[in-house]
Amino acid sequence: MLQFSEEKMAKVREIIARYPEGKQKSALLPVLHLAQEVYGWLSSETMDYVASLLQIEPIEVYEVATFYSMYNLKPVGKYMFEVCQTGPCMISGSDDIIDYIKQRLGISVGETTPDGLFTLKTVECLGACGYAPMMQMGKHYKEHLTREKVDQIIEDCRKQSGQLN
Numbered sequence: 369m370l371q372f373s374e375e376k377m378a379k380v381r382e383i384i385a386r387y388p389e390g391k392q393k394s395a396l397l398p399v400l401h402l403a404q405e406v407y408g409w410l411s412s413e414t415m416d417y418v419a420s421l422l423q424i425e426p427i428e429v430y431e432v433a434t435f436y437s438m439y440n441l442k443p444v445g446k447y448m449f450e451v452c453q454t455g456p457c458m459i460s461g462s463d464d465i466i467d468y469i470k471q472r473l474g475i476s477v478g479e480t481t482p483d484g485l486f487t488l489k490t491v492e493c494l495g496a497c498g499y500a501p502m503m504q505m506g507k508h509y510k511e512h513l514t515r516e517k518v519d520q521i522i523e524d525c526r527k528q529s530g531q532l533n
Contacts, residue, residue: 370417376406380421392422396432400439409440437491445480445487447525451503451513453490460500465513466490472522485529486522 372380380399387394399422403414410433412426419426433439437450451457451466466488470476473486480487496502499511510521 370407370413372402372406376402384422393424393428395422396424396429397436400429400433404439409443437489443480443484444489445485446529447485447505448487448489449503449505449521450489450491450494452492452494452496452501454493456497457500457502462501462513465501465503465515465518468515468518472518485525 379402380395383395383398383402384392396418399418400410400415403418404410407414412430415429415433416426419429422429433441440448449469451462451469453462453466466477469488473481473488475481475486475488477488477490491504494502494504494509496509496511499509501513502509502511503513504510505521510517
């Protein structure tokens with residue numbers, strides 16, 4: 369049975385308190401985000417736990433978690449490459465960058481490398497069209513991507529994790 373620490377439960381109570389009485393469902397997005405921070409991804413058990421905290425039906429949580437690309441419904445790597453695949457990035461070569469990352473890491477979109485380091489995900493517009501092709505890694509944008517820049521990003525991530533290949 370999942371259970372947040374008392375510190376995280378205090379945060380949940382703080383989030384719920386932002387909304388009018390009886391409107392605790394409005395806290396769903398930030399509580400899901402908190403759950404993903406704690407558990408790394410949103411399993412059905414985690415989503416059921418969030419539903420119980422907010423006193424809503426589990427299906428209401430599943431509907432939201434499956435709609436937004438920011439929620440991970442399976443374990444992801446330490447480094448998640450979220451490559452923009454909308455018009456401006458595609459015109460600037462994001463399809464080629466996605467194919468190169470797939471080839472370089474030996475995974476398909478939605479997969480994680482066997483060592484657990486990298487996950488490749490495609491996303492809709494990240495709002496940085498002038499810097500295309502681009503991807504997001506956590507809180508950071510990687511812009512004007514080329515094969516050489518992708519190689520450097522992968523190498524830097526491996527160095528940070530202590531796994532040089």
